[in-house]
Amino acid sequence: MKILVPVKRVVDYNVKVRVKPDQSDVDLANVKMSMNPFCEIAVEEAIRLKEKGLAEEIITVSIGPAQAQETLRTALAMGADRGILVQTDQTTEPLAVAKILAKVVEAEGPSLVILGKQAIDDDANQTGQMLAALLGWPQATFASEVKLDGEALEVTREIDGGLQTLAMSLPAIVTTDLRLNEPRYASLPNIMKAKKKPIDTKTPDDFGEDITPRLQVLKVSEPAKREAGIKVENVTQLVDKLKNEAGVL
């Protein structure tokens, strides 16, 4: 069985992004970029399934600029077998990404696609679900536990009220939540080995997909700043302020 793991290159989660003064976008010049943390969890899960002998090959794919190669290399260093870079400098919205991924699935024939539940840049939380719909596959989003037994997949999901467990047969889509696993760090030997692993470079045109954005960004603005308030001396003063100044108790 093959597993496909799409990975996205995003602003590192430690970076506090700033809005450009002309409000056209956020300023990403010279900002540290990393693999989206949820994608790391997806790569890790695929590797664990392979280590258990439940999968033969892990293919990782990224849709983005030339630098997304680095993200693929990270996945390869962690343990994915080969990469596909669908190179474009255009903004790719989840719908466009899902359409390209559907074509990659057709070409590569994986039985399982594991994605992150959301990318921490645009926080859209859509791509996996869209891909599932385009393929007509079942989905298990926000996974905190994945059990695979032959073709039978059982997934525990993080939902608003607690946890929910679903069963489905492969092929299927899984999206990862934070507590599914703790991704490994690539060791130096593996980082070196990853450099020799193959990455196939393609373009969206190769898949015949129109990726023109449907959403036009009119403006990117700074949220209203919250001013720091005061420090209270002790609990008595805190209670007094909450009751008599803020009126919330």
Next chain:
Amino acid sequence: MSVLVIAEHDNAHLNDATRAAVTAAKALGGDIHILVAGHNAGAVAQGAAQIDGVAKVLHADSEALDKRLAEAMEGVVLSLAEGYDALLTPASTSGKNFMPRIAAKLDVMQISDIIAVEAPDTFVRPVYAGNALQTVKSSDAKKVITVRPTTFEKAGDQGACAIETVDAGTPAAASRFVGEELSKSDRPELASAKIVVSGGRGVGSAENFAIIESLADTIGAAVGASRAAVDAGYVPNDYQVGQTGKVVAPDLYIAIGISGAIQHLAGMKDSKVIVAINKDEEAPIFSVADYGLVADLFTAVPEFEAALKG
């Protein structure tokens, strides 16, 4: 213009987030219908009929819709989508789960987690953990939208409108419900509570979390947590507040032993009043707190609780 709001519920109760989605729908203009898709959810349909501004309730009932799994929701919503210019649902884990499937099938780019409606085709949504607000204009003929419930007023009540039974459609693929483990609690629901008391890694253990819960119960608050507290197993996953957990905006948010990472702030910085109790006076949480108390939580929290009881 006509808008379909897909109700959030558990077959017994209509979730208030639906009322927020109705308010967003009103901003779009036109007739508003609500779809209640579920199993034995007649009471929910009746509740939905009484939401102010709703012209009609569509009620789909089938066993397949019992847990509102994504594949079944795709079937029923797609069978109705043609008649509407916009489809809206709250950005809950349920809405986030099924709505993108519908968008993809309609060949529409979903607009996720909107916090404002500027025009029927223009919306504001937070990106980068709320560090930026993006105003986007959609060129799609039909709009598929998830609504952040905390930023829209909850629509009020009206005399009940008509309820029409509709076909449940066919699930798009097979997935089967196996079981669930829901947190049971008499406390208010985290996402809509007026007061939230949250604990972080500083609380130290699951046992110690009792002091957070005890304070919460004294003031009728919901209990939340940082990711670190959830990861460490102090509390269940559904307590997590933040960019990748729940977004809350209560009248009062009390952060205890939480440092204030951007991912946590993304989930609570729209609270009306924020209190932080932390022993590190440099903790970033103080930069958003209206009232900060630099203290050891193990002495300050019991003292705080005693003062409120007294």
